Amino acid sequence: MIKPVRLFAVIAPALALAATAAGAQTRHNSNAPIDFGADHIELQDKANRAILSGSVSVKQAEMTLNSARMTVAYTGQVIDGSPQVSRLDASGNVVVTRPDQSARGQYAIYDLNRRVITMLGAVTLVQAGNTVNGGRLTINLDTGRAVIDGSSVGGSRPGPDGSTTTTPGGRVTGRFSVPKRN
Template identity: 55%
Template sequence: MNRVSPIKSMLLAGAGFALTSFALLSAGAGGDSAHAQALANHNSAAPVDFDAGSIEVQDRADRVVLEGNVRVTQAGMTLTAARMTVAYSRQGGTEVNRLDATGGVVVTKGDERASGNVAIYDLDRRLITMVGNVQLTQRGNRLNGGRMVIDLSTGRATVDGRGAARGPDGNPVQGGSGGRVTGTFTVPERKQ
């Protein structure tokens, strides 16, 4: 069976997670993947604000565990989840290094949204990795896969069909994509 990329390049309007330059590519043994512009120019050095039902500070381990409708905001980006572990360092003050989120994770900025079962936001490397039933949406456009990596330095997001991985708790996370990347794109009405 021949793999045919139905869309080589598609321009979509928007900002934030903007799917401004979209290309579907075959990734050989890794399955199908898609690349998009996402969270371009996000300031990962901005303050990180937390809100949760409960917060447990594990000071000796340099981490905080947040549970119950967790909401984290940073520079116009919001991350929500059922549970989140925040790793920090205390060199010259308290500095957040990494957020591990589980349970219905949603990242939003403006009118764009990314969701998945698990997300890891590595502030030092400026990467957000989402795994399991990943979906990226912007207005009527939707992209589905098993895993998504958003590089905040370049604004590039890569979605692939990898179906299973391990979450921060070590348990398997199912991607549900069947190893494929799927999507729906709106087409503007054109005058005939």
């Protein structure tokens, strides 16, 4: 039997790592220009949006967002020759990468006005060797705080052996790395 004090010594570092995985990010510059690439773009000026499709890649400062398809909504206001982007809606194998963090999901919404990214559908967040899975992930780019819940938005994700596993509805799961001790 493990003594309670010893068990706490194992759990405490894991909880500290959980806190790190959930939010020790630096502030993102959401005012930086947005560079993009895609196989196809359709501009819908009257609707103030652009539809990007085929290997979409969007980069802003040190953050990259990749997906199969993305709708870029803009205000119609043009400053310094550029439309003012207000929201990005991504779908299809969405991956958000930041310097020490990556997240995967089926869908993502980047609200530039609120400086929040919301990801849905079989979400996986990886940071510093820690992995957390759930139905919905919200990342506040000002604070770096990441919150995952077991939202009923399910889906499937690739398993470690390449098979597909179904996300259990309503559960957050994960694995925290534990530093080696003497």
